[in-house]
Amino acid sequence: MEFTIGGRLEVRMTPADVGKRVSVRRVADVPDEGAKFTDTVGVLTSWDDEVLSVTTKSGESVRIPESALVAGKVVPRAPARRRGPAASFGELTRTAARAWQPVESELLGDWRLRAAGGFTRRANSVLPLGDPGLPLGDALARVRSWYGERDLPPYIQTATGAEDTQERLCADLEEHGWRREVTAEVRIAALAPVGDLDVDISAVRLTREPDDAWLSRYQRFETPGPHVLKVLGSGPSVWFATVPGDGPAGAPPAAIGRCVVDGRWAGFMAVEVGQEYRRRGLATAVMTALARTALDEGASAAWLQVEADNEGARALYDGMGFTLHHSYHHFRPA
Structure with a gap:
């Protein structure tokens, strides 16, 4: 320097x-x-x-x-990424939001308040894509009130590595006593190389809705109520992948995954493999099967979100050609 x-x-x-x-x-x-x-x-x-x-x-x-x-x-911003599809922050964020929709939402200026009975932070947080139309202190008070009325903790989802306004909001939230609880990466890649991976996908079963077996492997809830099913089923074209396990009848499947096709984009979520089935290439098989289906529907680009401390998943996605687009953070009052 x-x-x-x-x-x-x-x-x-x-x-x-x-x-x-x-x-x-x-x-x-x-x-x-x-x-x-x-x-x-x-x-x-x-x-x-x-x-x-x-x-x-x-x-x-x-x-x-x-x-x-x-x-x-x-100093100038880092040069534009040369790998993967070109994508603006706004396009990618709105695409991701359509793939994981809340049960209810309300606009506060250009901020969208989202709630889904507490099922995941993404569906129960504010998505601030502009000006709330109020001084920040007043907007934060409204956010606290809105989530308090629903017995939910208030969260705001912000980003870094994408837009200066988002990064300034991170600093402003800290100034108002909000603290970051979790950080995740948003990654993108060309879709065709994922679909072209030379893996056996014969065991992967694709459906339009999550059945009881799929839900038994998914680890993000205790009871799959209507709000969970609504979020999981949201999106323009939704696919669920299941790899049956070799355990007793009624045991959770070996692996699952979810993909939402939205125009040129295919978003991958809920890719999970049972502990006893890991290191068999099942996560790769799930994503390859979903990618081929998305290619058939006309998609050409892929995106996914992975928590920053999930080293195993990050290594998998590195090998598939996914590169960092930006990071997002969930802030909550201290």
Whole structure:
């Protein structure tokens, strides 16, 4: 990282650069093995009262006193991704939302409040794709009230690595006492290579609705009530994959998966393999079978969401050619 002009470190940004991507160097809070400086890259979300706030790609808001600032400059965004299909944040986020629809929703300006009886954070969180039409403090109070009326905790889903406005919202939520609970990656890939994988899919059974066997393997609920079935069944063209197990009658299947085809996009969700059936390539078989069906329906691009700490799933998707598009986070009042 270089900040020199004529051999000197310089700060080449001002409060007028709020909202831009910056790279800053500051004196380390706790020097580590002789290191004197710490570098931070992210969106400059505020510069008030002699303190800078920079939101990093992970969604963390880093506060830096001016007195600790050694160097800083505005930097361009990372170059456009060359692998996988081109996709804007808005297109991909709306596609993902159509594939996992809530039981009820309400607009607050450009924010969509979503609820589904508490079944998954995605279906029970605010999707903020613009201005709520109110000052942020008032909007957050409305969010708390709306979810409180439904006996649900209030969550807001934000993103980093996609749009500066989303990254600024992450920092603003922290300023208002909201804290991130979970982070997931949104990944994309060309669909054809997934469907072309040389794997045996003869055991994969595809249906339009989840049967009792499929539901018995899915681990995201205790009782599959109507709200669960409504969310799982939502989307333009929904497919469920099941690989029967070799256990006794009534035992959960070996593997399952879900795919929603929406125009050029195929979204993969709920890919799960029983512990005793792992390392047999069943997750790959499930996704390949679903991908071939999606290709038959005219899709050409794939997306999925995976929690950032799920190393096994991330390695699987790496091997299939999925690359990071952006990350999303669920914030909740502390």
